[in-house]
Amino acid sequence: MTTKIRWSVFLFLFSLTAYAQGTKPERIVSLSGTLTEIICELGLQNQIVGVDVTSTYPAAMAKVPKVGHNRNIGAEAVLALRPTVIMAVRSNGSMDIKPELIQQFKSAGVKTLVFDQETSVAGTKKMINEVAKEFNASAKAAAITRKLDADLAKARKPAKVQKVLFIYARGTGTMMVSGRNTPIEKIVQLAGGQNAFNDFDNFKPLTPEALVVGNPDVILLFTSGLESLGGIDGLLKVQGVAQTNAGKNRHVIEMDGQLLTGFGPRLGLAVQELSRKLNQELTLK
Known part of the structure; x- marks a missing residue:
């Protein structure tokens, strides 16, 4: 086999490997009930391998391994699930989990994503879009935010403020x-x-x-x-x-x-x- 042919074969095999790795499902651990809901709405529910105890919706999350409450999670429990992605939130500027825990995940070589959560309609849409972008699911995010707007429009505020x-x-x-x-x-x-x-x-x-x-x-x-x-x-x-x-x-x-x-x-x-x-x-x- 000539050098040119061997190189062509190598490039072909490399491209196949890269393609396979690129399409391989993630192993997601979500440390936020809100992130868990977003991930599931994006159609990635089957890629979730672990959640914190606030992840109570959808009901199928009851069967997913729990790693504790977001304020007392241990790195070992999370890493034992062999995640490829760990996701957490920073709520209104404050970390929901210990910063040193995030550093432990990163030191272990696991992709760790921390999203800023602002408790407002705009903040909710922003986080949905940011999560979707990480998983190349922006089209689905658009549908989710449209439904959110439609649901808000159906709310009927009381005539008197209580x-x-x-x-x-x-x-x-x-x-x-x-x-x-x-x-x-x-x-x-x-x-x-x-x-x-x-x-x-x-x-x-x-x-x-x-x-x-x-x-x-x-x-x-x-x-x-x-x-x-x-x-x-x-x-x-x-x-x-x-x-x-x-x-x-x-x-x-x-x-x-x-x-x-x-x-x-x-x-x-x-x-x-x-x-x-x-x-x-x-x-x-």
């Missing part, structure tokens, strides 16, 4: 209330409500005094949080709750946590549901 107090609860021992600059504040505003507290940022412990000052019209909780308190009756036993307008009228809304605060492809559906429930509470007055 003060909404969000309580993060894990039993009576862990109860926090939402202030400014939180995903909760943003979703409440999109649904036509008003956050009950605007004199502090992020979250702070719930106190009876704060409840009296805030005096919400409606109390909002994750479904899991309300369950941890024993339902509405259990919530009303928390000191100060029964004295609020919301408590007196039993105006309590529960929603799935990932749907409510995920700011992913289902954002429009979340706004629809919260708007509908706020309207329902308004008609009960």
Whole structure:
């Protein structure tokens, strides 16, 4: 075989190998429930080999190996899944997982993508497009954002703005209330409500005094949080709750946590549901 022929054969075989590698499915580990939803909406669900515990949607994710909560994930658990891509988010400028963990992944030679998540409609669309670009799926991203807009257009805000107090609860021992600059504040505003507290940022412990000052019209909780308190009756036993307008009228809304605060492809559906429930509470007055 001449040198020219051998070189041609080599180039041919190399091109075949490169093609095969280029089309080989990724092994994705998602460390964000929102990223998981986006990946699945892009049609890449079968390439997900591991997720964090916030990845509760779609239901098929229940069968995917869990690597822990995004704030206490160990590198070993993730790398044991032999990922080719690890994905995480930076929410409103703050890392959801430890920066040193990201460095460990990169040091192990695994492609690690960190996306900035801004909890707004524009921020949601931006992240969907950025994730899609990484997987050459921009056409699918366009369809997802069009549906998001259509879903938002269907939301019907209440005729009267109500003060909404969000309580993060894990039993009576862990109860926090939402202030400014939180995903909760943003979703409440999109649904036509008003956050009950605007004199502090992020979250702070719930106190009876704060409840009296805030005096919400409606109390909002994750479904899991309300369950941890024993339902509405259990919530009303928390000191100060029964004295609020919301408590007196039993105006309590529960929603799935990932749907409510995920700011992913289902954002429009979340706004629809919260708007509908706020309207329902308004008609009960």
